[in-house]
Amino acid sequence: MTVSDPVEDIVATISRSATEIRQGLVGRRGKADEENPSGETQAEADVWADDLLAERLSSIDGVSQYASEERAEIIDCDDDGLSVAVDPLDGSSNLKSNNTMGTVFGIYDEPLPAPGTALVAAGYVLYGPITTMVYARDETVTKYELTGGERTVVEHDVTLPDDPITYGFGGRVPDWPDDFEAYVREVESNPQHKLRYGGAMIGDVNQVLTYGGIFAYPALEDSPNGKLRLQFEGNPIGYVIEAAGGRSSNGEYSILEVEATDLHQRVPVHVGNTSLIDRLEAALA
Numbered sequence: 001m002t003v004s005d006p007v008e009d010i011v012a013t014i015s016r017s018a019t020e021i022r023q024g025l026v027g028r029r030g031k032a033d034e035e036n037p038s039g040e041t042q043a044e045a046d047v048w049a050d051d052l053l054a055e056r057l058s059s060i061d062g063v064s065q066y067a068s069e070e071r072a073e074i075i076d077c078d079d080d081g082l083s084v085a086v087d088p089l090d091g092s093s094n095l096k097s098n099n100t101m102g103t104v105f106g107i108y109d110e111p112l113p114a115p116g117t118a119l120v121a122a123g124y125v126l127y128g129p130i131t132t133m134v135y136a137r138d139e140t141v142t143k144y145e146l147t148g149g150e151r152t153v154v155e156h157d158v159t160l161p162d163d164p165i166t167y168g169f170g171g172r173v174p175d176w177p178d179d180f181e182a183y184v185r186e187v188e189s190n191p192q193h194k195l196r197y198g199g200a201m202i203g204d205v206n207q208v209l210t211y212g213g214i215f216a217y218p219a220l221e222d223s224p225n226g227k228l229r230l231q232f233e234g235n236p237i238g239y240v241i242e243a244a245g246g247r248s249s250n251g252e253y254s255i256l257e258v259e260a261t262d263l264h265q266r267v268p269v270h271v272g273n274t275s276l277i278d279r280l281e282a283a284l285a
């Protein structure tokens with residue numbers, strides 16, 4: 001008798017749904033009438049992808065909670081098991097310009113809101129020229145190509161290259177605290193580094209995973225917790241990059257150690273090569 005693995009069932013469901021989500025973007029590029037809990041205008045595709053994933057993930061045996069960046073409340077599925085936190089379409093504002101976006105997922109073994117240390121797996125689907133999935137579990141990162149509901153491994157044990165290349169920072173000079181701006185200037189001054197910022201975290205983080213470097217959406221002068229959400233973006237991406245041999249930071253310490261107090265709380269996100277994150281924390285100290 002095969003013993004079910006709810007983590008694998010969750011990841012397989014997201015993987016099988018990715019092709020349908022990608023195809024469903026067509027015709028859903030308009031704005032919905034609602035705002036998400038973070039006060040951002042939703043695209044029709046945000047709502048549709050969230051409803052699709054909520055229905056499929058909340059019906060998996062062993063899933064106790066489904067939570068999403070796009071919905072205020074948690075769906076309670078049954079009395080014990082795993083909590084799944086999803087950003088159904090990270091970067092959906094890129095729909096208008098037909099640039100990359102992604103689906104982010106974090107699988108926690110505690111009720112939400114939960115710290116990143118409660119993650120048992122995390123990953124993302126990238127809707128690029130090719131639909132790919134990056135999935136971290138047991139400190140190992142695997143990269144897949146997704147076609148027609150099938151998942152094909154294209155890279156085992158993905159790790160960040162030693163020599164960082166790409167950098168991308170959310171916000172603008174007027175928004176950044178002086179110490180972060182000074183760090184940006186230092187990163188920019190390295191001739192080996194190349195600016196890669198696409199307006200969708202998953203596209204930028206995937207560049208960092210592929211070429212080495214840093215992605216950050218930092219604390220801003222008027223938003224000290226930055227823009228990105230801890231449960232749905234910071235924790236899952238921090239888990240993936242740390243599993244790939246890099247670091248994550250809220251500016252002081254690993255994002256995974258940040259106390260979770262609210263389902264939609266924001267967190268400054270910095271992820272990438274250890275050398276760059278160590279230097280960042282020194283610059284902000």
Ligand code: P6P
Nearest residue numbers: 090091093170171199200201202
């Ligand atoms: P800005 C997309 O809306 C998102 O949440 C992340 O995917 C992305 O990194 C960031 O916001 C982009 O924000 O302020 O550059 O548009």
